[in-house]
Structures are given as C-alpha cells and as structure tokens.
Amino acid sequence: MFLINCPYCGERDQSEFTAGGEAHIVRPKQPTELSDDQWAEFLFMRKNIKGVQLERWNHSHGCRKWFNMVRDTSNDRIHAVYKMGQKPPIE
Amino acid sequence: MLNFNNPVIDTKEYSEIRISKTEPILKMNLRGKNRDFITKIGKELSIITPVDPNTSASNEKLNLLWLSPDEWLLYSNHMIDLKDANFLDDKLFNEISKKKLGSVTNVSDHWIMINLNGKKVFELLSAGCPYNFNNFKNSKGAVTQTLFNHIDVIIHNKNVNDLNLFVRRSFSEHLFLWMNDAASRI
C-alpha cells in the first residue's frame, strides 16, 4: 500500500486508483493507412521499463479523473504527478 | 414505472453510534465545466457553488457537494415527496441542460442516504475505509469520495459526529448489514 497525490483531491490511498498503462502514446492520425504491424505496435506494444516510467492513472473511486504520473517501477517511488495534456515535469 | 421502493434499512443504535436511513431525499447530479454553468447553479439554488476540492456549501433546504472539478451532487436537507420535487428538476433542466450549459440528472433513486451519528462514527469508518479522516473530522462541510468495505461511497461531514453517507442502492443493504456488524464490535 502506498499513497498517491491526486492532482484534484490530494493524497489518497492507492486502493482508490486504477493504473492505465503507459502515458503519452499518440494515436496515429490515419489508422487506415497503417500496416497491421504498425497498428499492433500502437495498440499493444508498451515499454514496461524497470525504472522511471511515465504512466496514466485514474482516481476511479474518487473524482474519476485521469492524470499522469512519473513512477519508478522498481521501488514505487512517485517522482511527480501532473494533469492530462501537460508535459512531463522531468526528462 | 420508476421503482421508489427502498431497501430494508432500519434505524440501529449501538454504543455511541446510530445508523439510520433518511429517505426519500432528493438528489441531483450536476455536471458542467464553464464559468457560466457554475454561476448559473449558484443563482438557481441560492448557493455559492463550491469549487475547492473536498468541500460543500449548504442552505436551509439544500446541500451542494464538490465531487470533481466538473461534477457536483445536490441533495435536500429534509425528506421530500419525490413526486413534489419535480419543480426543481424541471427548473434546473430548463436552465442548464436545455441551454447546453451542462447536464442535470436526477439520481434520487441511484443513491441511498444513510446518516451516521455519534462519538464513535469515525471508528466505524476506520474499520473499512482507506481514507485518513484526521482533517476531515474537524472541518464541517468536508466531502470525500472513497471506499468503505470496498464499496464506493460519498461522505458528507454535516456536523460534529454527524455524517451523511451516500451508497449506491444495490450495495446499500449489504453495506448497512456490514456496518451493523462492525458497529456492534466497537
């Protein structure tokens, strides 16, 4: 169990949140012009880094808003939390 | 036809905890993003719309709870015959939904309001909530949405040791029974 700082509600227990996978994956502008491999790349392929990763999270049992998080997957340290549409605060 | 039958929830008293259902209560979900929407609901309801997270505003008749940056829950302070409450429903619908400022949904049958009262209410909540009530306890009007025994709830700090808890109808009887079990052991 660890705490997550929702950008809208403040610090809450992790059990109130749902993880939404890797952040900042851009949907291709013309899906019809892609090959099956390229489309599969967009749909399914994720980095799954051991270390600092940019992720999407949803405060599903609170305000139900989506936001982004910079989390170290090896020790669950949260480096930053930022709203949807904002640039990641660190490299 | 809408089903206005309520789940079986009686008033139960334990040492320093009283659990009671207060229904029927009018409840409305209000959603909108822009400034016009926020000032409009304030005007229609004579309440200053709470925009700070986890807060609420009240007058003699109504309470308006912040749920999210673009979502509020409105509920009546007193029991109300829901058939007579249409005026508010219509008024808000005409002024907000029809004018495309936001959306208004009557959720009176969606949520069940359970009142928790007594010195040990926070001990009861601690038995099943992952939320830290330390600051909530001392701030009148505070609102939180959290889990209670794994069930989504909205909790409104109405007064000192006097809370209104909202739970979805289909979960309400189960949560009520669970709370009775927990309260009997505190």
Ligand SMILES: [Zn+2]
């Ligand atoms: Zn939140």
